[in-house]
Amino acid sequence: MTGSSKDNNDRYSGNGGWFDRHFQWRRFLHDEVTSKSTIKHRSHWDYLRYSGTVALALVIIQAITGLLLLLYYTPDAEMAFGSLTMIRNDIPFGMLFSNIHSINSNLLILTLFVHMFWIMIISAHRGPREPQWYGGVILLLLMLLTGFSGYLLPWSQQSFWACVIGTESVKTIPLLGDSIASLLRGGDSVNGVTLHRFFAFHVTFLPACISIMLWIHLKRVWKTGVIAPPDARTRIDTDCCTGCRKCERVCSFDAVKMTAIDNDEGRIARIDMDVCNACRACIEVCPNQCISLETDYDDHLTEPIFPDNIINRLKAVSATIGLMFFSSFFLHWILMRSKVPADPMITPDKIKPEWYFLASYQVLKELPSERLGLLAILAVVLLVFFLPVIDRSGPRRLKRRPLYLFLVGSGIAAFIYLSIKGLF
């Protein structure tokens, strides 16, 4: 702290007060945010690239409303339904927070599905982004489990019997099915102990796992950056390249090849455009910044993170939160809340799971046996999880991958079709 020349290093050397001295937040902001750029959207569909940010915002809202509800909810079979009725009737803004929590959960899972399908479409599961994909699939499964556990907490007829069916289907798992079902239910049937367990899962165990996976996922995303559009390619400035081979070593797609220069005085890197996935790993490692992205369009491909990219993300988040509030205030009747508390002696006529389980529920009904249905569901989950292993290289542009587009499109269409069929 000698007060010498004011170069960039001194600007961020902790002179900004107590917080800056201890946490160096100004240097962090400069190094990680304000001095960096990222890919920007070009077309309307590129707004889907912000689905991850939107999902993160919805998770935060879900946590806040969940904490508020936790202050008044009683996880007891005799009192759960009454406590929720009391929250909706007597607690100021209780009805609003209850609606937000319910609607936001559905919106969050919808956003996660959109995020996953978008990543599949633009093939962002490949290359250095494989850990993000694995973590993302695990996150989606954790969110689905959180939704399933939360569905029981109102302890209404609808939620009670949905839990009965859900935990009953677990029994078809060979060898361990009965034990897992017993562990989930806390006994042979769904009862007050089941409510306690699901409450514990919903409030402590699952949020903890989600937090850890989310941290890992975001850290990896921040490290590798956002993927470029499928039609983007990488170009090496041959005049600048020194042949250090760092790009060749880091490329996951073997798109970088060292080729001899004409007079055989060394080698320079060249990119195989058919194989390059524009993952930008080589751009990050090149010491001379000889590598750049190119597209077939003449638009600017990048934008500064601050303020342009942040504003774009805030737009998407703001619009989504507006939609969420609109649904919470004016469309909350779509929740179709049951006004009857759980009664194990009375079986309702129609029991439907939440919409995100309708497809799997329908699969169980369509196939001859439940065991076969569970195997089919497991196969789909494993197929999705190991997608980076199955689809690891090749062009990303959809026009050049009709089969992949057909398979992904069919999968999405089948999911939608089975969900609609399960609803009726």
Next chain:
Amino acid sequence: MRAARIIALIALVLSIPFIASAQNFFIEQDMCVLCHLLGENLGAPNPVIGWNRSVHFRPDSTCTDCHGGNKYFYSQIERGHIGLPDPAGVIAQCAKCHSREAASFSNRPPGEAGKFNCTVTCISCHDHHRVEKAGLEIINQARCGKCHAFDLVEPHKNALADLQERILSIQQRIGGIEDAHLPVESLEMELAVAWSGFADLFHEKRSGEFRETATLQAESLKDLEDRVKEASPRKWNLSGLMVVGFFVTVTLFLIGYQSVAGSIESGKEDTGMAQDNKIKTHQPSGGTSTSEAAKRGRRRRSPWGIRLALLFATIALVLAIQGRFASTHRAVKSVNKTVTRTVVPDLKKANERAMLNSLYELKRISVSLDEIRETSTNEEIKSRIDQLKMDIDELAVKILVHE
């Protein structure tokens, strides 16, 4: 004569299904009906026909409930058939099912009929066989004027009519709140307590007590009206519009900010003052110049944000208009000023009366606890009372939900 009786009996047997109005529980009824339907010694109006048109005409209510006896040994005194009940025992007889009403009517424990200075009993107003749901119309000159001047009764009737009108208005507004899919469980519980109290007020004969109770009920109705007003859908809709409007505004602001900022940034790039950009973009050879590219970028700035914002604004406007129309419509639909025949809501289930009684008792206990809490200085007692009141509320909700 004997032939006529036989023919009458055969005709009666054949007409049973029609008399029973497609309800075949007559088969389960005692044989009293067969004789007393065409009996000559029971006078007019015929009690069986009267009972057929009453609220007591149901499978769980039979002649033997009041007249004793056994459906197989119907006329044998030794089997308990008492015939016409003792007038002094009417209240005790009705109290077997309607204990609350009997207690509030006699202001003494049920069964002690005749110990008050008035010969009015249940059947004085409700009739003995053709028992219908009582309404304010039973308070009239013909009925009440038999014993005393109707001038004494008229203020009571007016007070009851006023209370009924207010309760009906509250009921209607709660219906509107329920139609808007907003929670009404607490309000319905309060409403049920109000109806129960109103029904009890009907049976209060002592003028002083009547006035006091009517005043208390009017005050509690005022609280309920305020609560219903607070819970109105209009407030909810307005709050929703404000919140959604805020986020629409924020989105529009960000779009507008970016449009302006984008223009400034393009200007900077034109003059070579672009930001330090770690990821360089390559313009393909033969492509357009930077400024033209920037202009094309501005032109191609997505209109989706504005379209979405316009959509939200349109929906908000439509909802605002709809909310205004709905509230106007409700204001035009005024509360029915005429006195209706219905004292209590259309209570179809047999145990709803018991539910209302229970709720009313819980309300009285809650009020008593409030009084004790106000006078107590012991914090532990206050805390215990608060806990008891929470338990009472939960029990009341359970009763209401389980119906």
